[in-house]
Amino acid sequence: MKTPLPPCGTGCGAQLELFTPPAAPAAPAAAVEFDWEAYDFVVVGDSGGKDSGALLHTVCEQADKAGALHKVRVLHCDLGRTPKGHLIEWPGALDVARAHAAQYDVPFAVRRSKRWASLWDRIQAHGNWPGHFARFCTSDTKTAVGRDYVDEVGAEMLLGRPPRAGYAMGMRAEESAARAKQPMIEQHRMSGKGTLRVVTTWLPIHQLTTAQVWQIHRDHGIPHHWAYDRNMRRLSCRACPLAKTADLVQSAQINPGIFDEYAEAEADMGKPFKKSVTLKEIIERARS
Numbered sequence: 001m002k003t004p005l006p007p008c009g010t011g012c013g014a015q016l017e018l019f020t021p022p023a024a025p026a027a028p029a030a031a032v033e034f035d036w037e038a039y040d041f042v043v044v045g046d047s048g049g050k051d052s053g054a055l056l057h058t059v060c061e062q063a064d065k066a067g068a069l070h071k072v073r074v075l076h077c078d079l080g081r082t083p084k085g086h087l088i089e090w091p092g093a094l095d096v097a098r099a100h101a102a103q104y105d106v107p108f109a110v111r112r113s114k115r116w117a118s119l120w121d122r123i124q125a126h127g128n129w130p131g132h133f134a135r136f137c138t139s140d141t142k143t144a145v146g147r148d149y150v151d152e153v154g155a156e157m158l159l160g161r162p163p164r165a166g167y168a169m170g171m172r173a174e175e176s177a178a179r180a181k182q183p184m185i186e187q188h189r190m191s192g193k194g195t196l197r198v199v200t201t202w203l204p205i206h207q208l209t210t211a212q213v214w215q216i217h218r219d220h221g222i223p224h225h226w227a228y229d230r231n232m233r234r235l236s237c238r239a240c241p242l243a244k245t246a247d248l249v250q251s252a253q254i255n256p257g258i259f260d261e262y263a264e265a266e267a268d269m270g271k272p273f274k275k276s277v278t279l280k281e282i283i284e285r286a287r288s
């Protein structure tokens with residue numbers, strides 16, 4: 001069975017805040033075996049976040065044991081800038097992703113949507129903010145970028161057939177009830193008859209807790225983004241409509257410039273950033 005589109009191709013997990021985490025999560029399933037022989041290469045989506053760091057470590061450790069480290073490629077999706085020049089992502093996220101790849105000595109690529117110069121442009125074209133039922137942000141600026149990168153790498157390999165690619169993502173069961181149900185290995189809908197590729201999504205750290213993710217960082221000296229040291233729990237877009245309000249207030253304190261610009265766009269569009277709260281209110285809370 002083909003999967004629905006993954007929430008965020010390179011691991012942003014802000015949308016998970018919409019779901020109430022299970023009070024007592026069931027014991028996570030054991031990690032599944034990944035058949036390295038079956039794939040030409042494996043793309044690891046790295047947002048520069050903590051889950052990406054643990055993800056790349058886990059993938060490279062398994063690849064090394066299987067003699068397949070040469071198959072690993074790291075992809076960071078660049079979400080571009082606002083018209084006033086503010087990065088959509090956290091400044092430095094790209095550098096952390098690059099450092100992750102350097103630590104394991106695997107190829108690193110940065111790619112951006114071929115259609116949209118930035119997520120800002122995509123939002124403006126849509127005329128409204130992304131939402132749980134309007135995930136054009138991830139599908140157009142992350143998943144489509146991942147698909148194009150798979151095609152790019154496949155073409156470079158001159159296989160004479162559609163490439164067979166693994167696509168590793170940092171989703172974890174602990175994050176939400178919805179993610180807990182997600183299969184750890186499944187064919188992605190960008191695959192199949194009439195498509196140029198066969199892509200299997202793989203969630204290598206699905207069973208890890210947040211504490212285990214940080215333990216992996218400590219044990220292996222994996223770099224992490226400074227925003228975590230400023231009490232941010234996630235490293236997604238600096239202003240994500242699917243993030244919890246408390247996290248947005250925290251982000252607005254650290255990133256006043258981009259929040260002011262987003263608030264201007266909110267006023268121009270006449271659409272609230274979140275159903276429950278406007279950016280104007282978030283900024284007021286951040287400044288109070």
Ligand code: SF4
Pocket residue numbers: 008012013014015130137138236237239240241242243
């Ligand atoms: S706005 Fe950014 S962080 Fe939020 S769901 Fe979309 S791509 Fe992910």
